[in-house]
Amino acid sequence: MAAVSLMSMDEAPSDNIVYDGIVDDSPTRPTGLYVRVRNMVKHFSTAKGLFRAVDGVDVDIEPSSIVALLGPSGSGKTTLLRLVAGLETPTAGHIYFDDTDATNLSVQDRQIGFVFQSYALFNHKTVAENIKFGLEVRKLNVDHDKRAAELLALVQLAGLGDRYPKQLSGGQRQRVALARALASNPRLLLLDEPFGALDAVVRKQLRTSLKEIVRSVGVTTIIVTHDQEEAFDLADKVVIFNRGLVEQQGTPTEIIKKPRTPFIMKFVGETNVVPASSVLAKRMRFITPKSKVMFRPHDIKLFKTLDPEEKRTTVAATVADKANLGWVIKYTLRFDDDVECELQLTRQQDEREYNLVVGSRVYVYVSRRAMLGFDPSDVDSTPVV
Incomplete structure (x- = not known):
């Protein structure tokens, strides 16, 4: 497997290390989940009345694909991500992982990796300790040190395992967060505005590398973003939300060239x-x-x-x-x-x-x-x- 680059211009290059896959007693390359969301509804009671955050949504996410959830603030994209993750309980509807009804599965049983805008790293732990955290919690029977080293090579941070998050740049910290999310071989990777805190140059470089890494590992990926360029550059499929509903979903080319509603035409492009x-x-x-x-x-x-x-x-x-x-x-x-x-x-x-x-x-x-x-x-x- 060819090495993948996750370098930022504001960071010194690390040694050229070729990533040969995560070694485990289980299959070395996890098969991505086929995720199906059916008639998903999530309502919240507020002082102003019933907020229909998600109001009857159907979405198919193909195995090992990258799907971007895009839309204005309050449109329902982040709520759907949290529903898929198990962080919210649906008002109605179902979520299927392959042929399994995962609607009521606990977060721990969903085999999911998370990457957040805020990195959510433990500042008192080293980079390697942050990556190994999930392995320790889940008590996976693998060599934790070896897994951490392989993942650091994958995200081009080899040799930085002994540093602490505060000693890294924003781009490097986000790569540590990605390595930690991949540590336990998730079948589904969820990213919530992962590059929102980074400057434009680093953001563009990281999303290119994220695409290469996700494809090399084979994990189904859902990313929530407000950045249209990011969504259309990263995703195989873009799902555009408005007022709790899906206005249109399809390939970036389909959405750009064939907007189905006035909202889509106004929202996408000038x-x-x-x-x-x-x-x-x-x-x-x-x-x-x-x-x-x-x-x-x-x-x-x-x-x-x-x-x-x-x-x-x-x-x-x-x-x-x-x-x-x-x-x-x-x-x-x-x-x-x-x-x-x-x-x-x-x-x-x-x-x-x-x-x-x-x-x-x-x-x-x-x-x-x-x-x-x-x-x-x-x-x-x-x-x-």
């Missing part, structure tokens, strides 16, 4: 929103009973002059602003009815094709197929109480 009565919507002949229309900035086709041979109907607009955002140029276009939208281009695109001047007139076309009608209530993510 959008322009204009009134359904706007000149743009009318000239594009987009007819909807809804009050608003949305479309992606990259769906705008812009012309600097009117081509008499161009058969598409366009709408005149004025370049109201040009924002230089480094590698991205963002133009604000104002139509004659004072409705505005944004056009985003790479710097290279702008220099090659546009280089628009503020105040100049341009002509805009947006395909009706790229437009979606909606009412504000369709994209509301306020938790239901």
Whole structure:
């Protein structure tokens, strides 16, 4: 097996050690669980009334896959993770691990590894002692020192077993937390905002390495995150929550290219929103009973002059602003009815094709197929109480 890298730029490289698998009397590579959540409901009583945290959710998580639970605050993603972990008792519904009904199994009987944003390491224990903690609690019949050393090699922290958590960087501590979670050969790995406390560069490096490690070990993995880039980069499947329900689930490509609801389109990626009565919507002949229309900035086709041979109907607009955002140029276009939208281009695109001047007139076309009608209530993510 090839070595996997879990290095951060703020950390010194360790010795190059090839990880050859966790050795145990049991199978060396645990088979990931097939997790099925059926009609899952979790309600909480609050001073304001009944909070429907999870309100009838079905999710399938394939063995050895990585699934990201994504959604706004209060949408139900973390509650579902806690239900799968056994940290919450369902109001209704079932959870199946392979063919076993695990709904009422204790946390200890679920063979789960946890990684939290706060690392949850014992500061009075060394790195190696932290990794061995789960083995000691579960009294697993393996060489604890050897297992800790193998896991430190796996997460590229070989030789740091005698250090204490406070002597490590944030990225290193999160790798220790991952090693501890994997120590007892879990069949299911749960991560709750694992990189939220880290800076952007370290976060990106760690998620790349996490993907490699999870695949090498073969453990089914569920990650809760609010970071869309993280979810789409890591996961085989993304499940997007809103108001206790699953709005859409599928591969990252499916969700990005084929949003099924106005909420998904608004939540995933950037959008322009204009009134359904706007000149743009009318000239594009987009007819909807809804009050608003949305479309992606990259769906705008812009012309600097009117081509008499161009058969598409366009709408005149004025370049109201040009924002230089480094590698991205963002133009604000104002139509004659004072409705505005944004056009985003790479710097290279702008220099090659546009280089628009503020105040100049341009002509805009947006395909009706790229437009979606909606009412504000369709994209509301306020938790239901």
